[in-house]
Amino acid sequence: MLRSATHTPSIVTVEFDTGPSARFHAIWLRDNALDPDTRAPGNGQRLITIGDIPADTMVSAASVANGDLTVTFQPENKTVTFPADWLAAHSYDQEDSRNFGRTAPGITTWEQGLDAPSADWSDVHAKPAAKRGWLAMVAEYGFAKLTSGPTEPESLLKVADLFGYVRQTNYGPYFEVRTEVNPTNLAFTGLGLQAHTDNPYRDPVPTLQILYCLENSAEGGDSIVVDGFRAAEKLRDQDPDGFALLAGFPARFEYKGSDGVCLRSRRPMIELSPDGELIGIRFNNRSSAPFVDIPFDLMEAYYAAYRQLGEIIDDPAMGVSFKLEPGESFIVDNTRVLHARLGYSGAGSRWLQGCYADKDGLLSTLAAMELATLEAAE
Structure with missing residues (x-):
């Protein structure tokens, strides 16, 4: 669930009910819109190209309704809703503290002593x-x-x-x-x-x-x-x-x-x-x-x-x-x-x-x- 949302023309900032906040760029949100004109309802594949998105895309409104984010994009005058859990799963607003040569999440490295799965x-x-x-x-x-x-x-x-x-x-x-x-x-x-x-x-x-x-x-x-x-x-x-x-x-x-x-x-x-x-x-x-x-x-x-x-x-x-x-x-x-x-x-x-x-x-x-x-x- 989201507590609040604020915006500038190029950035939307949301605050989750768990405490942290996250920023999302207008172009990123528009590219990842979940409406049926942007993504096929059956398989989720994108129906538009980057060239179909106006280069001057901006946010004219952003608000929280029922715990989710609603955004209006200009110049298309297009309104899209983003579920809070989807935003949390796809947040990219974090400090880059990743180590060189790290392993991906979900991988456990091992050596002698492991019982063979x-x-x-x-x-x-x-x-x-x-x-x-x-x-x-x-x-x-x-x-x-x-x-x-x-x-x-x-x-x-x-x-x-x-x-x-x-x-x-x-x-x-x-x-x-x-x-x-x-x-x-x-x-x-x-x-x-x-x-x-x-x-x-x-x-x-x-x-x-x-x-x-x-x-x-x-x-x-x-x-x-x-x-x-x-x-x-x-x-x-x-x-x-x-x-x-x-x-x-x-x-x-x-x-x-x-x-x-x-x-x-x-x-x-x-x-x-x-x-x-x-x-x-x-x-x-x-x-x-x-x-x-x-x-x-x-x-x-x-x-x-x-x-x-x-x-x-x-x-x-x-x-x-x-x-x-x-x-x-x-x-x-x-x-x-x-x-x-x-x-x-x-x-x-x-x-x-x-x-x-x-x-x-x-x-x-x-x-x-x-x-x-x-x-x-x-």
Whole structure:
């Protein structure tokens, strides 16, 4: 609820009943008007362009009615009401105290000691609340397991069906992870793998990866996950200049392991949004190409920061480990969480299937389910 509203031609100031006040520019309010001539009632999409808004837009009246804000815009002589809770949710009048390299709200970084977030296969397929909880764990922690699933090949595709679609690559709709003779990728051997993000040589990278266990009687082969955002936070705190180097210059990645495929990308190891929010990690020693975009005078410092990040990632205290049993799977946010594997012996068998999907589908499904829950509660 709003207590009061005052205005100048270019700014509306409102006071909420909880105490704080907030200012909104006339042009911002007009662009975000909620009336049916500005936004489609069904889907909320904007029906006007910035060019449709008069350049001399101003506020001629602003008042509070039933706790909400009513504004009249000139020269259109257009009156629009803005709900108080909508204004509170979209307020941008705040001191900019955001830290360089910060994580977004709703993300919890972690290291060793975290109990791997987990949900039951049958529950997430049958119970909306369980599915919503599983999706929320992936959004918050960057990974989560599913247990007690079927052991039929291609079951991983049913995991992707819970929230979106498989992203097909040169590996096909999915790929096998088991020992091969003359493999095209080291993932298809029994060797241990350093913690890494997948496919950094793609632009954009696949944002989610699903690994599904069908057989696992081999000795070893435990899965390990490392929070790349926590690793980046540690580097930022220990060596701000090194952090800035890895965020400020692009690395290069390349893959050309099979006929007809030559994938290359030029992206930073630590990716920030323009306002300094941490949005991505790319780290994969197997796919690194020569770094040629760092100035000569900074190359040694860049490598020192690269080494330091690698040491943080390799620290056993950073990893959460688990051994997948047949019918178990896990999903990782491939823009954030690195995954590794301990080496395993030739005795027994180890067969996993993997596929990629897109995080926007997961976040969309989660947001829609959360909105439906809120609406049902009202």
